[in-house]
Amino acid sequence: MATDFWASSHHHRWLVDRSTLRQARADDLLYIGDPEYLDFLNIYFANIISKLGKKLQLRQRVIATATVFFRRFYLKSSYCETDPFIVISACCYLAAKVEELPVHIKNVVTESRSLFSHQYGVKSFPSDNTKLAEMEFYLVDDLECDLVVFHPYRTLLALCKKESADAQGSEAEAGELGVGVSGTEGPRYWGLDEAKLELSEGALQTAWFIINDTYRSELCLLYPPHLIAIAAIYLTFVLHTPTQATISHLISSASEPPSPVESSSSQPRRSSRQNQNSKKQPQDPISFLAGLNVSMQHVATIAQEIISLYTLWDRYREDSSPDASSSSKNLRSPFSNSPSKRSSYSEDDVFSDASGGGTETDVVTPGILTKLLLKMREQRIADMAHPASGKPVVVNKMLERTQAAG
Secondary structure, three states: OOOHHOOOOOHHHOOOOOOHHHHHHHHHHHHHHHOHHHHHHHHHHHHHHHHHHHHHHOOHHHHHHHHHHHHHHOOOOOHHHHHHHHHHHHHHHHHHHHHHOOOOOOHHHHHHHHHHHHHHHOOOOOOOOOHHHHHHHHHHHOOOOOOOOHHHHHHHHHHOOOOOOOHHHHHHHHHHOOOEOOOOOOOOOOOOOOOOOEEOOOHHHHHHHHHHHHHOOOOHHHHHHHHHHHHHHHHHHHHHHHHHHHHHHHHHHHHHHOOOHHHHHOOOOOHHHHHHHOOOOOOOHHHHHHHOOOOOOHHHHHHHHHHHHHHHHHEEEEOOOOHHHOOOOOOOOOOOOOOOOOOOOOOOOOOOOOOOOOOHHHHHHHHHHHHHHHHHHHHHHOOOOOOOOOOOOOOOOHHHHHHOOO
């Protein structure tokens, strides 16, 4: 596996700007009155990949790789012209191979059909294994065989000192400290010294969960993974209560002037100096972040986008059945042009108030988004079958490629 992010295809070919993302969703916007629903679809698809990955007993790193594959694929495709559910299955199947934890294709098909039909009301998923195998080839083709993905987990574990080996949980394979950075071929993103940030196990776990949550957005396509990791550490200082209390105490201590007794005291005796040197001075996390060779402006921007993600996520509710949306009379239509805005955040894995907040008129459920995808695809097929020119256009790009190859 490649060990230099700065020389990788991830760095050179798969970090895009926002105009590229807007262009990728141009066709989908024709069938959605409210562009905000595209952000809800990002959460929706990431949740499905996570659920399927857990059913297949995949590690978090594999799930993250599958999510990145899915995002990259839809840089070149539209939701309204493809079946995102078979793409999700192919991404999980391929990511398991890439991360050297393969699963049998029959298991992927079985678990996918069960998950999609029971929880999302999708009855059209194929039962033939060859359909998924064929989709895998189309996926690799659209990914241009660039299958190496760098994740922020490496940077997080490289920058932070763990109190115990259990702090990284079941993700021991991501703890390759220093891997992914070359001091000669690219800029180093840690300071000049060898010191590491000292985080408690709870704080490190919080940062890990924040990184997990970033895959419910398109940050993995916009920013290098080390910047996302540093933004997660920054948010941990703000959101993790014990760490926040520690930083506040350090700031208050640093701002207090020395007492007159201390300032007028003479040089301490040798034994006193030895006692002072033996005491370990508490680390200043703010100085640690300031010493990193990164743009803190970019880190702050990423942190703001993560908070915006939590604001949006607070309005997303997992419904208990595929038809749950039909029983909610006050839900906004996906084709409405008057989105409402709220200012709160939520995180299912870290914060205890994830179930609070949000009014009924703000709630968006998977049932709504599943019906939205179906409606988008039906309208797209109708538009392509009866264009203004009068000549039908091939809708299925995969079928078009197959016919051209045959």
